[in-house]
Amino acid sequence: MFLCAWRGCVFVKRMNENPNAIKRTGGYVVVILAALALFVGWRMMGQEAGAEAATAVAAGSPYIQTETGDTAVAAPILESAADLPVLTEAGLAPAPYPHTYQGKVPEHNFETYVVKRGDTPVGIAEKFGIRTETILGGNPQLSQESSLLQTGVELIILPFDGVLHDVHPGDSLESLAQQYGIPEADIIAYAPNNLEFPYRLYPDTQIVVPGAVRELFVWTPPSLAAVSPGGGVRPLVVGTGTFIFPVNSRNYTQFFWYGHPGLDIALAEGTAVVAADTGTVTYAGWNIYGYGNLIVINHGNGYETFYGHLSSINVTPGQVVTKGQFIGLTGNTGNSSGPHIHFEIRINSNRDDPCWYIGC
Numbered sequence: 001m002f003l004c005a006w007r008g009c010v011f012v013k014r015m016n017e018n019p020n021a022i023k024r025t026g027g028y029v030v031v032i033l034a035a036l037a038l039f040v041g042w043r044m045m046g047q048e049a050g051a052e053a054a055t056a057v058a059a060g061s062p063y064i065q066t067e068t069g070d071t072a073v074a075a076p077i078l079e080s081a082a083d084l085p086v087l088t089e090a091g092l093a094p095a096p097y098p099h100t101y102q103g104k105v106p107e108h109n110f111e112t113y114v115v116k117r118g119d120t121p122v123g124i125a126e127k128f129g130i131r132t133e134t135i136l137g138g139n140p141q142l143s144q145e146s147s148l149l150q151t152g153v154e155l156i157i158l159p160f161d162g163v164l165h166d167v168h169p170g171d172s173l174e175s176l177a178q179q180y181g182i183p184e185a186d187i188i189a190y191a192p193n194n195l196e197f198p199y200r201l202y203p204d205t206q207i208v209v210p211g212a213v214r215e216l217f218v219w220t221p222p223s224l225a226a227v228s229p230g231g232g233v234r235p236l237v238v239g240t241g242t243f244i245f246p247v248n249s250r251n252y253t254q255f256f257w258y259g260h261p262g263l264d265i266a267l268a269e270g271t272a273v274v275a276a277d278t279g280t281v282t283y284a285g286w287n288i289y290g291y292g293n294l295i296v297i298n299h300g301n302g303y304e305t306f307y308g309h310l311s312s313i314n315v316t317p318g319q320v321v322t323k324g325q326f327i328g329l330t331g332n333t334g335n336s337s338g339p340h341i342h343f344e345i346r347i348n349s350n351r352d353d354p355c356w357y358i359g360c
């Protein structure tokens with residue numbers, strides 16, 4: 001008993017002399033070492049009781065010398081089991097730390113902005129002195145085709161280029177650094193992320209990745225060969241290369257920008273939609289990536305046009321349509337917050353601004 005208590009005292013004294021060591025190594029190290037020292041001491045007493053303890057004294061065993069070595073004390077001889085040290089809850093070591101250590105979570109406090117009628121992504125970005133891509137960086141919900149940049153929607157405005165990342169189970173500092181191509185040190189250096197060693201991330205929190213740009217998910221429609229009879233690679237028909245308005249409305253609600261690679265035109269549900277140019281229908285049906293009921297026409301010359309959020313589809317894959325031909329009705333399906341059509345033009349699979357072609 002005496003030996004163990006004494007070991008404990010020596011240990012505590014040593015740590016107190018250097019309080020920084022306690023902070024650096026963490027309290028749990030103290031707990032583990034103290035418990036280990038006590039256990040070893042107890043074992044020594046049990047095994048080397050009696051005459052063996054006296055031998056240890058004579059040999060100058062470190063177990064019974066103080067740090068300064070000025071006092072040599074013989075270990076007590078145990079006479080019964082009652083003399084054995086007992087490890088109890090209130091005894092020789094403080095209670096261990098809980099198994100799961102809850103570190104600091106991120107504390108963000110960003111400016112927000114409610115989209116007003118007539119706002120454009122470029123205008124909002126200029127208002128806050130940021131890039132349009134950064135609007136997307138603060139608003140993960142805009143990363144799919146959507147019409148969410150509409151009046152009344154509240155946006156999170158990051159004050160600098162970067163991405164506000166929703167932490168999912170399995171995410172780590174390393175995986176984020178890899179995903180966005182940003183050094184781990186940059187993510188740690190952003191103080192409101194509250195990242196401290198060992199840099200644990202917590203689901204349902206958000207981490208800012210400074211300097212990152214959010215990648216957009218781009219859905220690819222079937223190829224011409226996939227819908228052509230016999231799988232032929234030659235187009236059934238080639239378009240004129242010029243495009244007309246797919247609807248009889250100019251009520252634009254969202255233009256083309258990094259976060260929205262198409263043109264949104266609002267108009268009553270059930271309004272006629274026509275093919276912007278001659279081509280072959282490669283997709284006609286429900287699209288799970290936000291377009292809702294979608295028609296895609298491949299024009300056989302590198303161009304494809306997309307008509308999204310429809311209420312009715314009146315063509316089938318593989319069908320040839322001519323410029324101006326009726327193909328369906330406008331609607332409010334998919335990722336849409338009001339009746340409108342999402343019109344998209346791709347050239348060699350790259351999204352382009354429809355206004356360059358149809359003159360908004």
Ligand SMILES: [Zn+2]
Nearest residue numbers: 146262264342
């Ligand atoms: Zn759209």
